[in-house]
Every structure is written in C-alpha cells, then in structure tokens.
Amino acid sequence: MPARENNNNKRLEVKLGRLKLKNPVMTASGTAGYGAELAEFFDLSKLGAIVLKGISLTPWQGNPTPRITETRCGMINSIGLQNVGLDAFLREKLPFVRQWDVPVIANILGTSAAEYTRLASALEEAGVDGIELNVSCPNVKEGGIAFGLDLKSFASLVRAVRARVKKPVLIVKLSPGAPGIEEFSRAAEGEGADAISLINTIPAMAIDVNTRRPLIKNRIGGLSGPAIKPIAVRMVYQASKAVKIPVIGMGGITTGEDAVEFMLAGATAVAVGTATFMDPMAVLKVVQGIGAWMERHGIKKASSITGAMLT
Amino acid sequence: MPARENNNNKRLEVKLGRLKLKNPVMTASGTAGYGAELAEFFDLSKLGAIVLKGISLTPWQGNPTPRITETRCGMINSIGLQNVGLDAFLREKLPFVRQWDVPVIANILGTSAAEYTRLASALEEAGVDGIELNVSCPNVKEGGIAFGLDLKSFASLVRAVRARVKKPVLIVKLSPGAPGIEEFSRAAEGEGADAISLINTIPAMAIDVNTRRPLIKNRIGGLSGPAIKPIAVRMVYQASKAVKIPVIGMGGITTGEDAVEFMLAGATAVAVGTATFMDPMAVLKVVQGIGAWMERHGIKKASSITGAMLT
Amino acid sequence: MGFSAPDIALPKAEPGQFFMFGVKNCEKDPLLKRPFCYFRRRGNTLEILYRVVGKMTSIMKGLRPGDEVEVLGPLGNVYPMAQAVCKTPLVIAGGVGIASVYPLIERFKGSAILFYGGRSKKEILLRKELRAISKKLVVATDDGSMGFKGTAVDAARDFLNGRNPDDFVLYSCGPNGMLKAASALGIQGYIASEEKMACGIGVCLGCAVKTKEGYKRACKDGPVFKTGEIIFD
Amino acid sequence: MGFSAPDIALPKAEPGQFFMFGVKNCEKDPLLKRPFCYFRRRGNTLEILYRVVGKMTSIMKGLRPGDEVEVLGPLGNVYPMAQAVCKTPLVIAGGVGIASVYPLIERFKGSAILFYGGRSKKEILLRKELRAISKKLVVATDDGSMGFKGTAVDAARDFLNGRNPDDFVLYSCGPNGMLKAASALGIQGYIASEEKMACGIGVCLGCAVKTKEGYKRACKDGPVFKTGEIIFD
Ligand SMILES: Cc1cc2nc3c(=O)[nH]c(=O)nc-3n(C[C@H](O)[C@H](O)[C@H](O)COP(=O)(O)OP(=O)(O)OC[C@H]3O[C@@H](n4cnc5c(N)ncnc54)[C@H](O)[C@@H]3O)c2cc1C
Ligand SMILES: Cc1cc2nc3c(=O)[nH]c(=O)nc-3n(C[C@H](O)[C@H](O)[C@H](O)COP(=O)(O)OP(=O)(O)OC[C@H]3O[C@@H](n4cnc5c(N)ncnc54)[C@H](O)[C@@H]3O)c2cc1C
Ligand SMILES: Cc1cc2nc3c(=O)[nH]c(=O)nc-3n(C[C@H](O)[C@H](O)[C@H](O)COP(=O)(O)O)c2cc1C
Ligand SMILES: Cc1cc2nc3c(=O)[nH]c(=O)nc-3n(C[C@H](O)[C@H](O)[C@H](O)COP(=O)(O)O)c2cc1C
Numbered sequence A, B: 001m002p003a004r005e006n007n008n009n010k011r012l013e014v015k016l017g018r019l020k021l022k023n024p025v026m027t028a029s030g031t032a033g034y035g036a037e038l039a040e041f042f043d044l045s046k047l048g049a050i051v052l053k054g055i056s057l058t059p060w061q062g063n064p065t066p067r068i069t070e071t072r073c074g075m076i077n078s079i080g081l082q083n084v085g086l087d088a089f090l091r092e093k094l095p096f097v098r099q100w101d102v103p104v105i106a107n108i109l110g111t112s113a114a115e116y117t118r119l120a121s122a123l124e125e126a127g128v129d130g131i132e133l134n135v136s137c138p139n140v141k142e143g144g145i146a147f148g149l150d151l152k153s154f155a156s157l158v159r160a161v162r163a164r165v166k167k168p169v170l171i172v173k174l175s176p177g178a179p180g181i182e183e184f185s186r187a188a189e190g191e192g193a194d195a196i197s198l199i200n201t202i203p204a205m206a207i208d209v210n211t212r213r214p215l216i217k218n219r220i221g222g223l224s225g226p227a228i229k230p231i232a233v234r235m236v237y238q239a240s241k242a243v244k245i246p247v248i249g250m251g252g253i254t255t256g257e258d259a260v261e262f263m264l265a266g267a268t269a270v271a272v273g274t275a276t277f278m279d280p281m282a283v284l285k286v287v288q289g290i291g292a293w294m295e296r297h298g299i300k301k302a303s304s305i306t307g308a309m310l311t
Numbered sequence C, D: 001m002g003f004s005a006p007d008i009a010l011p012k013a014e015p016g017q018f019f020m021f022g023v024k025n026c027e028k029d030p031l032l033k034r035p036f037c038y039f040r041r042r043g044n045t046l047e048i049l050y051r052v053v054g055k056m057t058s059i060m061k062g063l064r065p066g067d068e069v070e071v072l073g074p075l076g077n078v079y080p081m082a083q084a085v086c087k088t089p090l091v092i093a094g095g096v097g098i099a100s101v102y103p104l105i106e107r108f109k110g111s112a113i114l115f116y117g118g119r120s121k122k123e124i125l126l127r128k129e130l131r132a133i134s135k136k137l138v139v140a141t142d143d144g145s146m147g148f149k150g151t152a153v154d155a156a157r158d159f160l161n162g163r164n165p166d167d168f169v170l171y172s173c174g175p176n177g178m179l180k181a182a183s184a185l186g187i188q189g190y191i192a193s194e195e196k197m198a199c200g201i202g203v204c205l206g207c208a209v210k211t212k213e214g215y216k217r218a219c220k221d222g223p224v225f226k227t228g229e230i231i232f233d
C-alpha cells in the first residue's frame, strides 16, 4: 500500500529549524562513518538525517588501540576523532553520501574558534544541510571540550560560527559534563543555534583486573549505550525545559520505544549511535518502532510526542 | 584453620586516617538501613565498616512512590532521604548496630552548615567511628547538593564540620556532578577531611512509554548500579590522583573483582550499594572476592592494590 | 512455575509471604530480583504463579526444567487468620493477586468466600481449583466475558447488601484501586500491597506504603496491612 | 558450535572472513556481538570454533539446540590464495587462530604445511583432522607438553633453516606477538589480525590496526593484511 506508506511518512515528519526531516531519527556522529558502510545494509534515504563522523581541518590519526571495551550495558570508546580531514572529506566522502535523498549533517571539531569557523564556512559552501558543533568530545584534549565546559568560551564559539553559517541548520552538541545543562542550552539558543543535541559520551574508565591494565589504551574514554540512557533522558528533559529551540536526544537508544522516551521527555528528534554497532539495521528499526508505537497509541503526528510526558 | 583466617584478616586490613578497617569493604549509605536487616543475613563484624542510612536533625518522610525503577544494568531511586531523624537514631538505631565489632560510620545531611555541625557534634558525642558528609544527594532540594556543586560553600562546609569533629574520621562524599572532581577533592583535603568518598548516584530519569508517565514519581532520581561503574572508576582515578588522603570508591560494585578495579584505580576502600538489593550477602561476597583475587595474584596486602594499575 | 532445591530443605512459607526471584546466566540485565507471592507447595516443589509483563517474566517464560534460578525468601509478614475462626473470610482478589490469597483459601478449608476479578475471561485462572477449595466463588470481569460484569469489589458489595459486615473478615490482594475500594466496603480485615520492590528485605526503602503512621515498607512491615492502615491518594 | 537458519540460504563464507555473533534473550548485557572466524560448513550448518574466555563465550557454552542466536556476516576480506599455486602455503596458527586458517588449509587440499602452537597440550584442538587435511602438521607447545617445545614460529624457523623462504607463502593467525614474529620470518604472505571489535562493519573505528598508511580497520580493510603492512609496536 504505497498510499499508506506515504501517509505514514508524513506522520513522522519533524522540523529542526528550517530543515524538514522525514522522520525524527538520525545517526549519531561517529557511529555511521560517512555513510558508505550503512548503505550496504539499507537505503539511507529512509533516515531522518545522516550525521557524519566528526571532521577537523586536517586529518587526525586517532588514538592507539585498544580503543573500545564493553562495560555493563554500555561501551567505552576512545577513537580519538580519527578522521580524514576537511579536504579528503569534501573530495571523497561528501559526494558519496549526497547521492541519497537524505539531509546530510556534518559534525565538526576544532582546537580554536577559527578552526570551527573555517570548517563551517567550507561545509556551508559544499552544501551540507546541517552543521553540528562538537564541543564535547572527551577523547582528545583538542576535541573542543574546553568550549564545552566553560560557559563564556562556549557562547563565543557558538556566536562566531553562527555569524558564518547562513543556510545549513546549526546544531550545538553539549557536553554531558557541562556545569549546568540549562545554562549551556540557553546560551546556545541565545547565540542563535537552531537546535541543540545531547548527550555525547560520558568520560569513563575500565580496568582489566587480570592484567591490571586499563582496557582502553588512553585510560579514559567515553561511555555510551543503554547504560547512560537514564542520564541522557534526564538531560534532554532539563535542556528542553530551558529552551524553545528543538532538542535532539541521544544516548543508549536501541528501539523505537527508547526514541519515544526521549521525545516524551522533550526531544524533537533523536540519534542512534552504539545500537548501530549491535545491529547495522538499528537506526531503521528505530524509525519503524516509532511508527508502530504511534499506531498503538493512536498518535497522528510524531511532532506531537515531543514533551508529551504526563505527570 | 583459625590461624590462617586470622592471617587472611590481617592481609585485608586498610586504614582510613586513624581508623583501621579489617578489610576494605563497607556498605554504601542508604543501602543497608541501620544494620538490623543485614544482620539477619550475616555477621556484621565481617565488614570493613558499616555506613548507615543518611540522617538529618529532624525526621524526613521521604518522597512519594514509585521511588525506584530498574534501568539497563542499573536502577533509579528517589527515596528522598527518608530517615528517622537524629534523636530516634541515637535512641533506637545506633545502640543496635554498635553491638557488633565493626566501625560505624554515620552519613549526615542538612540544609545548612549549622545543621551539619550540630549533627556531627551529636554523633561524635555518641561515639560513632566516622562521619560521612553527604553533600550530594540528588533527591531532595535540601539534600546538601548546593554544597556539592559550589566549590566555595563546599569548602566552608567541610571547614565548619572539621572544626567540630575530633575523634571520628571525617569522610566527605562528593557529588558526581561536581564541576571539576579534582578541585573538589583537593578542597576537601585542604579543609582537613580524612577521606573522600565517591560517587553518589547520578541524576537520571526514565519514562514508561506505555503510560507516558515518569517511572519515578519525583521524575528525576539517582542512577546507581553496574551501569555507572565505568564513570565511578574514572572519577575515583581522577580524585585519587589529585589528593593524598584515602579515597573510598563506590558505584556499581557487585563482585570482589569490581572492588579490585576501584582499588587499582586508586581507592583505599570501597562501598557496596545496589548489589545488596540484588543479593543481601553481596557485601560479604565482595570481601571474599577480594581475598580470592589476592590469592590468585599472589598479593600479600590489600593496601598494596591501591593505585597499582599498570600502564 | 515451580522450583525446588535438591540440597536443602525448602523453607516453610505462609500465606501472604513472597519470594524475590532471579534468573541466572543473564549477567546484569535484568539487575534486580522480582517479588512473587508464595502460591503453593507440591511435594518438594514450591510454586509461584505469574503473569508475563516485562523483562524478567519474559525470561522466566523461557526457562526449562533444570535451569537454575535464584530465590530469596520467604519474606514479609503473613495474613493473620485468628479472626476467621468466628467470622467468615471474605476474600477479594484481582489479577495475579490470586496467587497471594490462594494458600490462604486453602488454609480456610472451604470456609472462604472468594470474589475474583479480572479484565476479561482470559485473566481468570484456576477456576476449577478455586471452586473446589472455597465455600463460594464469584468471578467478576470488567467486560462481562465471564461471571459478574464489573469489578470483584462491586460483586462483593452486591453480596454484602443486607448482610452484616461484622460477620466477615476481609482478605484482599490486587491492584491499588481494588485495595482502596475493598477497604471502603466497611469490613475489617487485611489487604496485601504490591508496591514495586528493589531489595525485598527492608533496606532500600523503595517499597514505601503511605500509612497513618508515615511511610512503611511493603516488604518488611507488610505486604499485609490492616484495613484502614494504608492511606490511598 | 554450529548454527543454521531454516528459512534462508546460508551465505557462502570464504577463508579469513568472520561473523559477528550474539545471543538472544539476555537483554543488553552482553551488549555487543562478538567476532568469530568462519571455521567450516557442514551441510546446512555453519560452524565456528571458540574458546570460553568471558561473558559471551560463557553464555554460548550454555546454549542448547534450538536456541536462537544472532549472526551477522560473513564480514571482512579473504586470504588471497593465488600465490599458493606456485608456492607452498606455510601456515602458522596460534590458539583459536586455528579456526581462521582451517578452511584455508582445507582449500589447499593437502598442500599446506601447518605450524600450530598453544600454551599446552590442552589448547591443541582437532589434531586428527588437521593432520588429515595438511601436508605436514607441526604442533608446538610453550610447555613442551605436546610436539615441539616453543612457539609455532620457532618451529617454523627451524623448518625454514636451509630452505628458501621464497618458495613459501605465509598465512598466519594468532595473537599479536605471533603475528609479529611470523612477519619477521622473511616469508611474504598474509596475516589475519584479531583486534577487538565493536561493530564489525567498519563504522566504529574501534578495531584500528596501525599500518604503514595509518590506521586501518581490521573488520573492513582486513582482517587479512599483507606481511609488512602492519606496524607492530
Ligand atoms: C509482594 C509482591 C508480590 C507479587 N506477587 C506476584 C505474583 O505472585 N505473580 C505475579 O505475576 N506478579 C506478582 N507481583 C508482581 C511482579 O513482581 C511483577 O509483575 C514483576 O516484577 C514484573 O517483572 P518484569 O521484569 O517482568 O517486568 P518489568 O520489565 O520490570 O516491568 C513491566 C511492567 O510491569 C510493571 N511492574 C513492574 N514491577 C511491578 C510490580 N512490583 N507491581 C506491579 N507492576 C509492576 C512495570 O511498571 C511495567 O509496566 C508481585 C509484586 C509484589 C510487590
Ligand atoms: C576477526 C576475529 C575473529 C575471531 N575469531 C575467533 C574464533 O574463531 N574463535 C574464538 O574463540 N575467538 C575468536 N576471536 C576472539 C573472540 O572474538 C573473543 O574471544 C570474544 O570476543 C570473547 O568474548 P567474551 O564475551 O567471551 O569475552 P569478554 O568478556 O569480552 O572478554 C574476556 C577476555 O577476552 C579478551 N577479549 C575480548 N575480545 C577479544 C578479542 N576480540 N580478541 C582477543 N581477546 C579478546 C578480553 O580482553 C578479556 O580478557 C576472534 C576475534 C576477532 C577480532
Ligand atoms: C565509537 C564512537 C565514536 C563517536 N564519535 C563521535 C564524533 O566524532 N563526534 C561526536 O560529536 N560524537 C561522537 N560520538 C558520540 C555519539 O554521537 C553519541 O553522542 C553517543 O555515543 C551517545 O549515543 P549512543 O549511546 O546511542 O551511542 C561517538 C560515539 C561512539 C560510541
Ligand atoms: C536506594 C538508595 C539510597 C541511598 N541513600 C543514600 C544516603 O542516604 N546517603 C548517601 O550518601 N548516599 C545514598 N545513596 C548512594 C549510595 O550510597 C551510593 O553512593 C550509590 O548508590 C552508588 O553505589 P552503588 O552503585 O553500589 O549503589 C543511596 C543509594 C541508593 C540506591
């Protein structure tokens, strides 16, 4: 029934500022590469948006291994923002993912406001649909985390990038360690961000008691997955109470019901990260799961789930 | 073999300031009541110390139900520091737990420095072996969390209590949301704390997508259990690098190996919380598990595990 | 479901008590044990009766003979039965609350009157056994698909019409709404609360029940409380 | 362990490839699938060979016929076999690395020389089958409890003494130490890395292998790499 499908599609539509998404589900940066691998598993145009692996001006080689370890209902990673750098990205990666009818959101990181603005300008020119400022990567000293933890430099970074970015929607990804999630959310809104996204991974550590060595070579990495979901839902709730711009929620989503939980808490859209490692089809299953939940609950528009928690 | 047992006991000994513990394992405040219930399951004198449920000057009735919900590898609680208050504690609860040959550590909370110092004075007089300042309960506005998040009021609180407390060891329990775990640790040390303990539960939320209601009546509660262990290990590592006083590690410990992990990261002692809900004998099993690990690894003294992570 | 322990004598459980129940092998998710009422004992096997509603009960459904489980108990207090000597026990149960009152009705050896409610026919279990062990069984379903159409409390109210409430002693277990309504029938007696539990042994204070004397613990001070003791809001 | 899928044709796997393997029913702990080499196929059943070392493998051990599992694959690249037409395949395997080279040796139909090492006799599996499918099998154990006392690479070095390395093509799978030593034998060929993996499909960048051209992904760019390509530190 193509008509029904079409109808369903409309029902799932949400908006991030000027950007319309077919459905509220996107990939979480760093968990879908630049799109090529997932494209072997499903049609990328079924996604609300695809958020690409973080990119920096020059290539970064990343951290030594082991870079990942599983923990109880979660995992720690310290990839270290390994990426091909802006030039190779524009030349080799972006053209590929733009073949699909899906909004492309670039995730950027830098060591100074100047780097962020140069990245943002180049990406706007290249025609990406959205830019996500990663000011919260715990895995490299240079990963912008300084911006993520200090309100003043955070606000001035958002201001500087906003001044350069006209067409793509500007998403600011908050650090879960931000002292005062509400204040940082309001600062991002005040400086003109179109949306905020949270949460990034939470700094964490695990030690192998047999070898007595850290399970992550870099010692500290970022915790993601179902273990952090309750923390993420709480932060999304707090952030969405604090601002009027849309909030993109993420952290441990593995099913449509998890996504609905974030939306009830106040998220307009959601991103799926670690779940893709558990199952390459996870993002798509989350889209379907939201649809199924809406059907069960007689809800006509996905956008009406946002903040609809009863109390 | 009583001789061997004795020997084993000595091997497990650790010190918190002036206070000697038979072994590094204590109950986590709020997860062992005032001792009576666990005493039905095992001999309390087998513990390193017993840390009692937090007490305030006057009785607190606690939060409405539901107060608990399970999450992935963790749980959220919002008990709301329900407690009998200082007077009933001194009259009815303390005498009972003091029957055992085990150090008794009281956990206190207040809404002002004056309340904390009054509690501390009364407890010192009553002869407790240690006092743990809870400045980090996320579940009540009055739970001292303001002290836990602001460095200045935190330091002055520790100073005020320290000035009153002579005999019992003074333990300061940090908030996992403290902006800068190192600074707070150093402040506690600088103001004369004998030890710091961490982590308390992490503010979190979960929503039932069927009823669309929060699974905790108070909406936000505190996350504990194995899910948070990697975050706790990281914080213990950071805190123990920052200070010379002993660190008591907790957060998701369910086995002796978990305890060893915290000790390798830098903890001198550990506390077991949520695991007691999974199995009333959990604390004791952790003691035994540390011993078994030491045997396997040919380690003679538990105190030598502290900070012994290889890199 | 039944379970037995080959090496140890099974503990003696009394009506009203419960067990904390966990499965092995599934690491830390589900994390906590779950409470289930003492249902009955058959030889060396203790039985519980459960409904599949979520994580743990789904796993329990997949268990096979020989699988290991973790059981803590019996826990909690017991339905007082002294009054039932001179009064008629009037039992009101809803849903799987029937598991809690089943051993009680057995003890009353045919003297209990049971009002047993569920949403529909499908939810009404053990009808034959219940009829055999009680003096009178009234089934009530919300949708009228079996017996009285309405709640078990409605059915009990009809029955009491014209009778003296003082001739009866109430025993009730079921959802909070039912306990509240049953308490309002004007019969003295006992109700068993089923608050969510984390520890089951009285240390977490998670299972708080609001009573006239402040919060009490369903697991340690209950699960059985006197009618009128609990404040329903 | 073998698994089959009743409804779909099993995919064709090649030597060197692997599957990501998960169990059902255990909720989110363990969270991630685990990688296991394509070992062999028997009728409509794909087989993997595994050692019990931790969470997932312990659960796998408890699986019973009929239990559902989740399998993704085959994934990764394949041992190139062209050179083995004019050269003799010299295979060095350590521990469960034998699973990876087993189907390769089968393919070589009796032309491969296998050096197979383990800590002790207990770790040496499938000796009969291996002897049957390879031209020559040399077992090496660290403690000398079976065959050559020393590592499989030591045994291979002894064997090569006086022979021309260019007559051989190397295939090796085992712990990093073995791969490093094997690469230093001076024989061109292929080694299969077993870095820890989260996704197995190339998106997490967790399984990074340091190569002359920077980090590569063991799961997508490998697991098979040319000798000399990987930088061991
Ligand atoms: C003292 C006591 C005795 C009980 N006896 C029985 C019994 O004999 N048979 C039986 O089938 N059930 C009984 N219950 C309820 C039983 O404990 C829950 O059904 C069980 O915990 C659900 O576990 P789960 O992992 O399958 O569900 P979860 O995944 O934990 O939750 C699924 C759904 O069930 C709800 N739920 C979870 N725990 C409870 C609870 N304690 N009470 C009500 N709803 C809950 C959740 O809110 C959610 O909507 C008893 C509860 C108590 C407190
Ligand atoms: C491409 C590839 C192919 C593999 N093929 C096989 C195979 O055919 N047969 C087989 O038995 N094993 C194989 N392995 C190793 C196997 O994946 C691990 O043994 C498994 O992940 C352990 O899971 P666990 O949950 O039981 O252990 P965990 O609880 O995750 O860990 C237990 C111990 O095993 C170590 N460990 C975990 N993962 C790995 C890993 N990937 N490599 C080495 N050590 C690890 C941990 O550091 C820890 O010390 C392969 C690994 C890779 C990358
Ligand atoms: C392996 C890995 C790599 C990541 N890389 C990035 C990145 O490059 N940029 C970024 O903003 N977030 C990155 N993240 C964070 C995720 O986008 C997401 O915020 C986080 O993992 C929580 O979601 P999850 O629990 O669904 O994974 C990464 C996460 C993982 C697990
Ligand atoms: C039900 C419950 C009640 C708690 N009450 C207190 C308390 O009164 N005072 C306090 O300092 N910490 C309290 N805590 C926090 C624990 O002491 C501990 O810091 C935390 O739970 C992490 O350890 P765990 O993961 O082992 O439970 C409580 C935790 C739980 C789960």
Ligand code: FES
Binding pocket: C196, C197, C198, C199, C200, C201, C202, C203, C204, C205, C206, C207, C208, C217, C218, C219, C220
């Ligand atoms: S369930 Fe923990 S106190 Fe009752």
Ligand code: FES
Binding pocket: D196, D197, D198, D199, D200, D201, D202, D203, D204, D205, D206, D207, D208, D217, D218, D219, D220
């Ligand atoms: S395992 Fe994820 S990239 Fe290789």
